Amino acid sequence: MTNLRIVISEILKEKKDVLLSVLFGFIAGMAAIGLFSASGYLLSKAAIGVPLTALTVVIAIVKLLGVTRAFSRYGERYYSHRASFTVLGHIRKSFYRRLDRSFSTLMQKYQSGDLLSRMVGDIESLQTYFLRVLYPPILLFFIFLTTIFFASFFSFWIAVIIFIGFILQVLVLPSVFYWWLMKTNPNVRATRTALSNDSGEYFFGYKELKIFQREKYQKDSLINKSDQYEQSVLNQKRKERLHQSIYTWVGYFIIWLVLAVGAYFVSDGDLNGVYLAVFLLLSITLFENSEVLSALPIHLANSQEVSERLSEIKPTGQKERKLTTPSFESLRMNQLTFRYANALSPALVDVSFYLNKGSKTAIVGPSGSGKSTIIDLALGLESTQTGSIEWNRTPISQFEQSSIWKQSNVVLQESHFFYGTVRDNLLTEPSHSDIDLKNALQRVNLTYLNLDSLILEKGSNLSGGEKQRLAIARTLLNPDAELWLLDEPTSSLDTNNKDNIYQQLWDETKDKTVLLITHELTHLEKMDQIIVLQEGKIVESGTYEELMDRKGEFYEMKQIEDSVLL
Numbered sequence: 001m002t003n004l005r006i007v008i009s010e011i012l013k014e015k016k017d018v019l020l021s022v023l024f025g026f027i028a029g030m031a032a033i034g035l036f037s038a039s040g041y042l043l044s045k046a047a048i049g050v051p052l053t054a055l056t057v058v059i060a061i062v063k064l065l066g067v068t069r070a071f072s073r074y075g076e077r078y079y080s081h082r083a084s085f086t087v088l089g090h091i092r093k094s095f096y097r098r099l100d101r102s103f104s105t106l107m108q109k110y111q112s113g114d115l116l117s118r119m120v121g122d123i124e125s126l127q128t129y130f131l132r133v134l135y136p137p138i139l140l141f142f143i144f145l146t147t148i149f150f151a152s153f154f155s156f157w158i159a160v161i162i163f164i165g166f167i168l169q170v171l172v173l174p175s176v177f178y179w180w181l182m183k184t185n186p187n188v189r190a191t192r193t194a195l196s197n198d199s200g201e202y203f204f205g206y207k208e209l210k211i212f213q214r215e216k217y218q219k220d221s222l223i224n225k226s227d228q229y230e231q232s233v234l235n236q237k238r239k240e241r242l243h244q245s246i247y248t249w250v251g252y253f254i255i256w257l258v259l260a261v262g263a264y265f266v267s268d269g270d271l272n273g274v275y276l277a278v279f280l281l282l283s284i285t286l287f288e289n290s291e292v293l294s295a296l297p298i299h300l301a302n303s304q305e306v307s308e309r310l311s312e313i314k315p316t317g318q319k320e321r322k323l324t325t326p327s328f329e330s331l332r333m334n335q336l337t338f339r340y341a342n343a344l345s346p347a348l349v350d351v352s353f354y355l356n357k358g359s360k361t362a363i364v365g366p367s368g369s370g371k372s373t374i375i376d377l378a379l380g381l382e383s384t385q386t387g388s389i390e391w392n393r394t395p396i397s398q399f400e401q402s403s404i405w406k407q408s409n410v411v412l413q414e415s416h417f418f419y420g421t422v423r424d425n426l427l428t429e430p431s432h433s434d435i436d437l438k439n440a441l442q443r444v445n446l447t448y449l450n451l452d453s454l455i456l457e458k459g460s461n462l463s464g465g466e467k468q469r470l471a472i473a474r475t476l477l478n479p480d481a482e483l484w485l486l487d488e489p490t491s492s493l494d495t496n497n498k499d500n501i502y503q504q505l506w507d508e509t510k511d512k513t514v515l516l517i518t519h520e521l522t523h524l525e526k527m528d529q530i531i532v533l534q535e536g537k538i539v540e541s542g543t544y545e546e547l548m549d550r551k552g553e554f555y556e557m558k559q560i561e562d563s564v565l566l
């Protein structure tokens with residue numbers, strides 16, 4: 001039950017709707033039983049030739065119960081579903097919040113297909129917890145006990161039989177089936193996650209799979225996972241049907257017992273014959289109503305598994321961030337050492353440097369030397385481990401991430417593009433007019449793109465260079481940002497486009513602070529400082545002239561680059 005703590009605590013917050021749904025459910029259930037009992041009474045009386053006029057009151061009661069039943073059933077559905085969907089909304093919100101606070105760490109632990117199936121399918125399936133697990137037994141408990149209480153006034157033994165039926169259907173059968181289900185776990189969710197992970201890999205890597213002729217293997221694996229999923233669903237459904245059949249069979253056996261014992265008492269003269277039909281219709285209604293419990297064990301097992309999966313997604317070590325960043329003055333990296341989860345060696349080792357307002361800094365170094373990690377840490381996308389990053393002398397861990405992002409203009413190494421128009425993908429503010437957008441496109445040589453042109457998922461209809469230029473256009477639309485963090489902004493561009501983009505960036509960032517990450521050593525002459533990173537450590541730093549004069553690592557790299565370009 002500890003797994004279900006989150007769901008139960010959310011349900012308890014909706015006390016009013018929960019109580020109203022139980023109340024209306026109880027009225028609807030009792031009205032149904034009363035309706036069929038009164039109908040049975042009416043039929044028996046009519047069969048023995050009582051004139052219709054003598055039955056007017058019962059007929060009126062039948063009508064009244066019919067109307068009451070319809071209205072209260074509506075109330076029950078309304079309040080129970082409202083409670084259920086409100087609870088679902090709260091769970092979804094708290095899950096997104098946890099996901100948002102630790103997204104990059106979670107992405108290292110879980111595949112996107114897995115996270116997606118938790119976010120959508122798992123949360124959605126929790127709606128059954130209140131509607132099919134928690135609420136029906138409570139309701140049936142009250143309905144059964146009230147019915148047994150009334151039945152006992154007419155026949156003690158029939159009340160006992162109904163009580164035995166209650167114990168069997170509300171307690172014994174669901175418990176036994178739940179135990180059996182847990183023992184023979186059908187693994188539906190695990191197989192579904194494996195299938196959705198494999199499907200994600202198949203669709204995202206489709207081109208590579210085709211080119212490297214591995215598509216068949218991936219497809220076979222996908223079919224295999226799909227078969228396992230189908231098999232597990234089939235197993236679960238079989239168990240569900242078996243339980244349902246046993247459940248129905250027990251219900252009808254009790255109804256038959258009520259009829260047989262009732263008939264015996266009537267023949268013995270211990271029970272008025274008129275009540276036989278009453279008991280028959282009453283028990284049919286009661287046991288047919290309780291059939292909803294036949295699926296309870298499966299929903300309970302499912303809710304427990306889902307809650308466990310959802311509570312696995314925990315925010316990782318990030319403290320509450322409360323402050324808003326003040327206007328940017330400086331950014332200081334202080335003896336940063338950082339290791340990704342499961343990485344053998346640290347990505348950064350004892351890295352310290354300082355960005356003064358208006359300064360231009362470049363970080364260069366071979367692939368994998370930790371350059372992009374610095375940007376992720378500066379933006380708060382990863383949490384610092386050893387050392388600190390200070391924004392105007394205050395650790396950035398104290399600032400709300402969004403306030404850091406508001407003052408930053410960022411080009412990530414791989415920019416994401418959404419399915420939508422060019423206009424949508426420029427992430428426009430309402431203050432941007434079409435003229436501003438077109439101007440930004442013109443500055444990055446993308447005049448041939450129409451603002452209403454469609455960009456496909458992940459920007460798959462754009463070239464690598466077009467994606468980079470569109471990402472730069474986004475930053476040019478946000479010229480007031482103080483801190484510009486540019487991760488390889490021109491790595492896919494030809495020389496002409498590269499020169500143009502650097503020109504645009506320098507024009508725009510004259511009095512701004514720039515941190516440029518690059519492999520290429522051209523365009524760095526204007527930098528105030530160049531930091532050379534190797535295997536996560538700073539091995540050199542200084543101005544372009546200082547580093548060239550020193551004839552160290554930077555000089556060596558520049559010589560190699562020049563010789564390749566010649």
Ligand SMILES: Nc1ncnc2c1ncn2[C@@H]1O[C@H](COP(=O)(O)OP(=O)(O)OP(=O)(O)O)[C@@H](O)[C@H]1O
Nearest residue numbers: 108340341343347366367368369370371372373374
């Ligand atoms: N999400 C991650 N999980 C685990 N390790 C990572 C992750 N991202 C990067 N790394 C590792 O951290 C190290 C530094 O990576 P980083 O991306 O910062 O290098 P980089 O200098 O920007 O490389 P490149 O120039 O190729 O982009 C690399 O060894 C890389 O394998």
